[in-house]
Amino acid sequence: MHPAVKLRHIRAFLDIAADGTLSSVARRQGLTQPALSRTLAELEDLLGVALFRREQRRLILTEAGFTFRHHASLAVQALEAGAAALQPGTARGAIRVGILPTAATRLFPRVALRFRSAEPDTLLKIETGPHPYLLDQLRDGRIDLMIGRMPIAGDMAGLTFTHLYEEEIVLVARAGHPLAGQPLALLLQSVPLILPPEDALIRRSVNDYLATLGLPGLRPAMETVALAIGRGILAGSDAVWFISRGVVAEELDRGDLIALPTGVRFLSGSVGITQRQSAQPIPGADLLVRLLHETQTP
CATH class of the missing domain: 3.40.190.10 (Periplasmic binding protein-like II)
Structure with a gap:
């Protein structure tokens, strides 16, 4: 590493990588934005690579930036632990x-x-x-x-x-749901459906299960894995929610929510x-x- 690279260069780089903007990082560090920009430019010159690319008003890590952030973060942690x-x-x-x-x-x-x-x-x-x-x-x-x-x-x-x-994915509803005894395919088309977001790990399993019911692409009313939000929606409506059992375990134990039987074993992970x-x-x-x-x- 070039001997002119200083800890201030590394800290500035890590803060910019986490935030994506120069202005807010400069305010937190008590610097002017031009001064912080110069610090970043110095580091890129000393390393001989571009660490960021600009997209509109944000700074996005390049492939080299991702690599350097991984090692720089570990190095700063080691120094802080040593101190x-x-x-x-x-x-x-x-x-x-x-x-x-x-x-x-x-x-x-x-x-x-x-x-x-x-x-x-x-x-x-x-x-x-x-x-x-x-x-x-x-x-x-x-x-x-x-x-x-x-x-x-x-x-x-x-x-x-x-x-x-191993933990299962459950379909939950409020206690006393009026359609709890209906066939699931009919119920799911009759009430608001809450699904995990598309990037949630359990969403693919839920989508596969819906396909087995002849409901591929069934559109949800809402997407969340947040307990407070899902619990509140279920309490005030006839909505049902596919969610990991661990998220709602306390509510199921208390009887505030009920798990509707899905009849399959692959809804687990x-x-x-x-x-x-x-x-x-x-x-x-x-x-x-x-x-x-x-x-x-x-």
Whole structure:
């Protein structure tokens, strides 16, 4: 690496990559936009590659930019961990965890509380969001592990997956739904249908199931995997919702929602822990993984 590359270059690059604009990053760093632009230009000159391309008002990473961000992020994390290790009496560190909806309402809250009791000095930084977003965060080193559905085979390059349990996709409705005893093909055409978004891992399985009912391409009224939104819509209507059981497990246990029988077994999938193959050991991560195995909640 060119000896003139400084940590300020790396931090500026990582912030721009995360934000996509110069103006907001410059404000946060207390710089003028021209000064930040010069810092980025210096880094690109020193590396000999273009790290971004402009699309309208945003800066989009080039292929070289994606590659450099991965390594630069890991390097900054290692430096920060090294600096923290030299400070006696400070917190042990932090573990950054990405939680997909299927693990967010029951599994991970229980694990987080057990982890807190065992490791009170380790901070759990919890990130939530859709699968593609968290997968990008994992690859870029911005989270240390991801908990939820197993990624598809095409997304597994450079990653490892540890299975925890199998979880089904359920069709849920409010308790007392007036059409609960109707054939599903008829019911699904008679009431508002809520599906997972197109980029959700479970959407393909749901689409395949709808095809077996002779309803390929059935248009949903809404798309979400968010518990608060789905629960609120079901409570105030006759809508039905295809969703991972883990998202609505508490509501099913309380009887607020009911699961309508689908009659098939292929509406299920593996839930577990996804990590980078090349990730460095993180203090406390082994305990977190062990607690996930012990607390798994199908």
